[in-house]
Amino acid sequence: MPAESQAPAATALSTVAPEPGAAKPDPILVADGVTRSFGGLHAVAVDHLELQRGAITALIGPNGAGKTTLFNLLTGFDRAGSGTWTFDGAKVSQLPAYRLARRGMVRTFQLTKALARLTVLENLQLGATEQRGERMYAALMRPLWRGQEADNRVRAEELLERFKLDHLRDAHAGTLSGGQRKLLELARALMVRPSMLMLDEPMAGVNPALAQSLLEHIVELRDEGMTVCFVEHDMDMVMGTSDWVVCLAEGQVIAEGTPRAISTNSQVVDAYLGKQHGTPPAEESS
Numbered sequence: 001m002p003a004e005s006q007a008p009a010a011t012a013l014s015t016v017a018p019e020p021g022a023a024k025p026d027p028i029l030v031a032d033g034v035t036r037s038f039g040g041l042h043a044v045a046v047d048h049l050e051l052q053r054g055a056i057t058a059l060i061g062p063n064g065a066g067k068t069t070l071f072n073l074l075t076g077f078d079r080a081g082s083g084t085w086t087f088d089g090a091k092v093s094q095l096p097a098y099r100l101a102r103r104g105m106v107r108t109f110q111l112t113k114a115l116a117r118l119t120v121l122e123n124l125q126l127g128a129t130e131q132r133g134e135r136m137y138a139a140l141m142r143p144l145w146r147g148q149e150a151d152n153r154v155r156a157e158e159l160l161e162r163f164k165l166d167h168l169r170d171a172h173a174g175t176l177s178g179g180q181r182k183l184l185e186l187a188r189a190l191m192v193r194p195s196m197l198m199l200d201e202p203m204a205g206v207n208p209a210l211a212q213s214l215l216e217h218i219v220e221l222r223d224e225g226m227t228v229c230f231v232e233h234d235m236d237m238v239m240g241t242s243d244w245v246v247c248l249a250e251g252q253v254i255a256e257g258t259p260r261a262i263s264t265n266s267q268v269v270d271a272y273l274g275k276q277h278g279t280p281p282a283e284e285s286s
């Protein structure tokens with residue numbers, strides 16, 4: 001049975017009815033009528049969804065449930081067919097990712113081949129400019145305003161230390177282990193001091209030792225006041241870390257609740273948990 005979190009967000013959520021579309025005491029994100037179709041396939045059709053400020057919310061569901069599609073819509077990486085959503089009280093539907101980042105919502109990015117050739121420190125410095133929507137070429141070629149560059153350097157050093165990547169600051173990102181890459185992806189997103197962090201499968205390809213450290217970092221960020229939302233198949237992480245769980249199936253929210261309520265929800269068990277046969281094996285060795 002999952003342990004219930006004692007964080008303030010968990011306490012606030014303990015009075016919320018465990019039902020799809022439930023209103024939250026202090027929602028940071030509110031979505032209404034969000035749809036996305038591919039041809040005749042309704043990948044996402046979410047009537048109403050609220051995410052509680054300062055809480056860790058997990059999006060779960062079977063393969064093809066629409067989790068990644070919804071995540072991409074909310075983070076400005078795809079365009080919804082219809083629907084509106086607000087972030088921190090302001091309408092942000094269809095805003096591109098860099099404009100969302102300016103408002104405080106950022107998502108992690110997988111390291112591309114180009115980024116793998118840069119050092120860890122360069123990745124962090126570039127993370128700050130990317131999230132603001134500056135072009136990579138311009139960011140590298142044009143001398144940045146000195147004050148801003150110095151701020152970015154200070155922030156980067158803070159994050160290197162926090163994530164214990166300082167000894168790797170001059171290593172090429174491509175040489176990092178799977179878990180270290182995930183830490184770097186998280187650190188890159190934090191360069192712009194967001195209020196909400198969106199994570200797509202943070203545990204994928206991470207070995208158990210680093211998974212634990214990654215998990216602790218995420219809980220620590222929540223304890224500092226950050227709102228976190230992640231898509232994840234690893235049910236240990238979902239049950240052990242999240243304050244609230246939203247289960248999607250066939251594009252719709254079929255259940256919401258605390259990890260404890262969700263683990264015994266018959267619809268979730270039928271659609272997802274009953275079909276889970278453990279989590280995929282870790283892919284890295286360090």
Ligand SMILES: Nc1ncnc2c1ncn2[C@@H]1O[C@H](COP(=O)(O)OP(=O)(O)OP(=O)(O)O)[C@@H](O)[C@H]1O
Nearest residue numbers: 038041042043061062063064065066067068069070
């Ligand atoms: N670009 C696309 N073109 C066509 N169909 C798509 C596209 N992206 C997603 N889909 C379809 O939309 C549905 C939802 O996919 P999505 O990737 O959002 O599910 P998911 O819940 O994230 O699944 P998984 O857990 O396997 O990652 C699936 O049927 C998928 O095949």
